[in-house]
Amino acid sequence: MRHRRTLRGAVATLSVGLAASMSGFGIASTAASAPSARPSANANQCVTYAGVESSGSLNSLDPTIQGSSQISIEVDAAYNKLYYAEPPSWTPVAALATGATHNTSGTVWTVDLRHGVHFHDGHEMTSADVVYTFRHLLNPKYGSDEAGTLSMINPAKVVATGRYSVQFTLNQPVGDFPQYLADKDAFIIANNATEHQLKYEGDGTGPFVPVSFQPTAPTHKFVRFSGYWQRGLPKAPCLVLSVIQNPTTQAAAMESGQIDVLQAADYSIVRALKADPKLVLDASGPGTSRTLPMWVDTTPFNNNDVREALKLVIDRQQMVNTVLFGYGTVGDDNPVPPQSSSAWRHNVPAQNIPEAKRLLKQAGYGPSHPLTVTLYTADMLPGAVEIAELYKQMAAEAGIVVNLAVGPSATYWSNVWLKQPFEMSGWNLRPPALALAAAYTGSNSSSNESHWHNAAYDKLLAEAIATTSQSKATALFMKAEKMLSLDGGEITPVFTEQVAVMQKSCGGYTPNAVLADVNWTEISCS
Amino acid sequence: MNLWRMVATRIALGIVTLLLVSAVIYLVVGVLPGDIAVEVLGRNSTAQARHLFDLRLHLNEPLWDRYAQWLGGFVRGHFGESITTGSPVRALVMPALGASARLSAYALVLYVPITLTMALIGAVWSGRGPDSVTSTLTLIGLSLPDFVIGTILIVMFAVVVHWFPAIAGTGAQGFWATLRAITLPAATLAAVMSAYSARMLRSSLIEVLQSQFIRTATLKGTSRWRVIFRHALPNAIVPTLNVTALNLTYLIGGVVVVEVVFSYPGLGQLLVNSIAIRDIPVVEAATLIASGIYIAANVFSDVVAVLVTPRLRYARPAR
Numbered sequence: 084m085r086h087r088r089t090l091r092g093a094v095a096t097l098s099v100g101l102a103a104s105m106s107g108f109g110i111a112s113t114a115a116s117a118p119s120a121r122p123s124a125n126a127n128q129c130v131t132y133a134g135v136e137s138s139g140s141l142n143s144l145d146p147t148i149q150g151s152s153q154i155s156i157e158v159d160a161a162y163n164k165l166y167y168a169e170p171p172s173w174t175p176v177a178a179l180a181t182g183a184t185h186n187t188s189g190t191v192w193t194v195d196l197r198h199g200v201h202f203h204d205g206h207e208m209t210s211a212d213v214v215y216t217f218r219h220l221l222n223p224k225y226g227s228d229e230a231g232t233l234s235m236i237n238p239a240k241v242v243a244t245g246r247y248s249v250q251f252t253l254n255q256p257v258g259d260f261p262q263y264l265a266d267k268d269a270f271i272i273a274n275n276a277t278e279h280q281l282k283y284e285g286d287g288t289g290p291f292v293p294v295s296f297q298p299t300a301p302t303h304k305f306v307r308f309s310g311y312w313q314r315g316l317p318k319a320p321c322l323v324l325s326v327i328q329n330p331t332t333q334a335a336a337m338e339s340g341q342i343d344v345l346q347a348a349d350y351s352i353v354r355a356l357k358a359d360p361k362l363v364l365d366a367s368g369p370g371t372s373r374t375l376p377m378w379v380d381t382t383p384f385n386n387n388d389v390r391e392a393l394k395l396v397i398d399r400q401q402m403v404n405t406v407l408f409g410y411g412t413v414g415d416d417n418p419v420p421p422q423s424s425s426a427w428r429h430n431v432p433a434q435n436i437p438e439a440k441r442l443l444k445q446a447g448y449g450p451s452h453p454l455t456v457t458l459y460t461a462d463m464l465p466g467a468v469e470i471a472e473l474y475k476q477m478a479a480e481a482g483i484v485v486n487l488a489v490g491p492s493a494t495y496w497s498n499v500w501l502k503q504p505f506e507m508s509g510w511n512l513r514p515p516a517l518a519l520a521a522a523y524t525g526s527n528s529s530s531n532e533s534h535w536h537n538a539a540y541d542k543l544l545a546e547a548i549a550t551t552s553q554s555k556a557t558a559l560f561m562k563a564e565k566m567l568s569l570d571g572g573e574i575t576p577v578f579t580e581q582v583a584v585m586q587k588s589c590g591g592y593t594p595n596a597v598l599a600d601v602n603w604t605e606i607s608c609s
Numbered sequence: 610m611n612l613w614r615m616v617a618t619r620i621a622l623g624i625v626t627l628l629l630v631s632a633v634i635y636l637v638v639g640v641l642p643g644d645i646a647v648e649v650l651g652r653n654s655t656a657q658a659r660h661l662f663d664l665r666l667h668l669n670e671p672l673w674d675r676y677a678q679w680l681g682g683f684v685r686g687h688f689g690e691s692i693t694t695g696s697p698v699r700a701l702v703m704p705a706l707g708a709s710a711r712l713s714a715y716a717l718v719l720y721v722p723i724t725l726t727m728a729l730i731g732a733v734w735s736g737r738g739p740d741s742v743t744s745t746l747t748l749i750g751l752s753l754p755d756f757v758i759g760t761i762l763i764v765m766f767a768v769v770v771h772w773f774p775a776i777a778g779t780g781a782q783g784f785w786a787t788l789r790a791i792t793l794p795a796a797t798l799a800a801v802m803s804a805y806s807a808r809m810l811r812s813s814l815i816e817v818l819q820s821q822f823i824r825t826a827t828l829k830g831t832s833r834w835r836v837i838f839r840h841a842l843p844n845a846i847v848p849t850l851n852v853t854a855l856n857l858t859y860l861i862g863g864v865v866v867v868e869v870v871f872s873y874p875g876l877g878q879l880l881v882n883s884i885a886i887r888d889i890p891v892v893e894a895a896t897l898i899a900s901g902i903y904i905a906a907n908v909f910s911d912v913v914a915v916l917v918t919p920r921l922r923y924a925r926p927a928r
Contacts, residue, residue, distance in 0.1 A: 141649065141693055141886060150651060224665075226658035228651035278695075299701055301778030301874040327776065327872050331760050335775035339767040342776070493885045494643035496652040530653055
């Protein structure tokens with residue numbers, strides 16, 4: 084297995100290295116005569132930006148349904164949220180809001196809105212727009228997948244208490260409500276905006292205005308919103324957004340200068356791009372996780388000795404090095420990366436085959452009667468198949484037989500995920516409160532992929548969400564993380580990092596670990 | 610008239626084929642595993658939202674009822690609406706078709722001279738130096754998959770010398786900008802198509818050049834190039850025309866890989882994306898267009914074959 088990994092990495096490096104060295108040679112020899120291959124869009128110094136997730140005809144500017152990270156980053160350009168929260172601290176920062184106050188129990192929150200914020204169509208943002216936003220977002224008719232996460236908001240009890248103030252009466256006490264107002268779908272839309280308007284017009288308060296948006300057009304152009312509420316921003320006069328998924332095309336587009344910023348380079352081309360003096364590479368912190376959920380209520384996973392053994396067989400650092408080419412960090416079997424200040428421990432136990440064998444023996448498995456499991460996977464997330472293959476090899480060292488069931492990626496989420504007791508999955512990085520609740524608790528989550536129903540855990544979480552003391556909340560979240568790491572059914576071997584690539588002539592861009600979040604205001608190219 | 614009867618029969622058969630194709634597509638996409646609501650609304654969507662989505666798009670109705678409704682609209686000229694976006698299928702398919710057509714037309718413009726030149730060089734200098742060069746080139750073209758050829762062209766002409774952009778779908782405006790943007794993918798397609806047809810044309814040319822009537826023409830004193838263009842080429846070109854018809858269909862449906870390598874938003878990519886999200890009306894429209902072009906290209910090549918070879922006019926039409 085190690086041989087195959089090495090070989091594969093070597094081939095990728097070799098082929099891209101060849102391209103890079105050829106390019107270096109070519110630049111040296113043709114620098115004087117070669118005309119720039121920049122497309123006409125760059126003549127007026129638009130920032131050309133390539134995302135990595137295609138959504139074809141699903142493309143839309145409607146923040147309610149963000150079917151791909153590409154849709155999300157275009158929504159980021161056109162709209163704003165009341166609050167933004169970014170990793171690693173996840174501290175909510177007020178944007179369209181100026182502040183929020185709550186009653187002592189944390190059940191009634193009043194949000195004050197910023198004055199003088201305008202939509203692209205010219206009207207001023209008021210409480211009417213905000214009330215409409217949350218009623219729209221939580222109306223099941225419009226199908227937002229964040230309805231579950233935001234279930235503490237009662238849409239009927241979101242009311243305007245003034246031109247610039249909105250009151251939320253919640254179904255349960257929440258200590259840090261702005262965190263939920265920073266939710267990935269909670270972009271403020273115009274009062275009475277129709278679905279069609281949201282999809283095609285993108286009339287928000289965001290820094291850029293979409294230009295004749297067409298879902299299937301190869302590029303989507305946005306121009307600077309002159310009435311943007313942050314004075315002097317955005318810096319770029321316009322953006323041209325496209326998607327490049329093929330690694331070779333990504334490398335060619337960056338080395339030929341056709342694209343200014345690539346959101347996340349395929350790991351196989353990172354080394355070659357690093358060698359190009361015209362480019363700057365910037366890796367985000369830990370982002371999307373890769374997980375292997377096991378159903379804790381189903382044999383053999385209902386025995387914690389088995390679960391622990393299945394966790395101990397992994398050499399996590401090797402997984403990061405081989406599958407992610409080093410661009411990742413190890414995980415600790417819970418959704419909070421171990422480097423995070425809110426992680427319950429910062430060192431993940433190393434691979435321990437003897438201990439795994441001991442635990443398996445204790446659970447009644449041995450050489451004559453090996454533990455045999457089927458792991459379902461597909462190429463629905465980068466590395467999902469490779470991680471499963473590597474896992475199979477690592478588990479074999481402890482005598483565990485892992486049968487791989489590799490299926491088509493297109494139907495994985497609808498046909499396999501949540502339907503098999505042991506499978507591959509992955510989650511966008513979220514703040515602890517949302518991550519722990521979204522993925523794992525039985526009561527609120529429709530995506531409880533490890534069948535984790537634990538009353539003590541639910542109680543911890545509810546208490547942590549309700550408390551208004553940040554330090555107390557963190558302590559409670561750590562307890563919950565610990566339960567998952569030691570008892571839970573979720574193996575989280577790695578978190579991936581995004582490696583952004585940009586031309587030296589560009590600045591003001593920081594890659595976000597969350598592929599769906601891009602801050603467009605500071606980016607510019609000369 | 611044998612020719613007209615052949616054309617009429619082919620068109621009639623073509624319409625039946627299209628109907629069958631439409632039914633098969635509906636059935637196949639309909640029984641594909643997976644849930645449209647999950648694909649569109651995301652894997653975290655609530656069950657209630659998915660149910661409302663199904664109701665709104667009539668996805669809870671039996672497949673045959675939906676097919677009958679779709680067919681009823683289709684024969685009256687309505688392509689219907691995309692399930693996932695609600696926008697008219699026409700608005701999705703037409704730009705993609707236009708993009709594919711532009712790319713294909715350009716590729717064909719490059720394809721004809723490349724094929725002719727390579728084949729003529731190979732046939733005229735058969736067995737000698739120039740023939741070895743062209744034969745090696747066509748062999749390489751045949752053996753390398755199109756995405757490798759595309760990648761080589763990108764490295765040479767976009768990265769090493771910045772003559773053409775690496776990505777074709779840049780939304781370039783204007784005739785020349787568009788032409789420049791799609792030169793590399795068009796050249797890739799032309800290279801792939803030419804390789805086989807050039808070899809084919811070369812062998813049939815060599816065969817024809819050895820026949821009696823060519824010797825007669827040569828002995829009569831007709832110039833070398835007049836013999837080749839006036840007498841040999843029209844007789845040697847028939848099998849190549851059939852290959853060209855097949856190449857045309859490759860251009861319409863099979864260019865997905867090239868479209869991916871160059872990030873070009875053509876019909877192939879639309880089709881793949883639509884199948885992934887079970888957007889049956891879009892899949893139907895794209896497939897029927899591709900099938901229609903396939904049938905038309907075959908009829909066309911048969912007609913041209915008959916026109917350039919008079920003896921076929923009195924034989925049974927080729928199947």
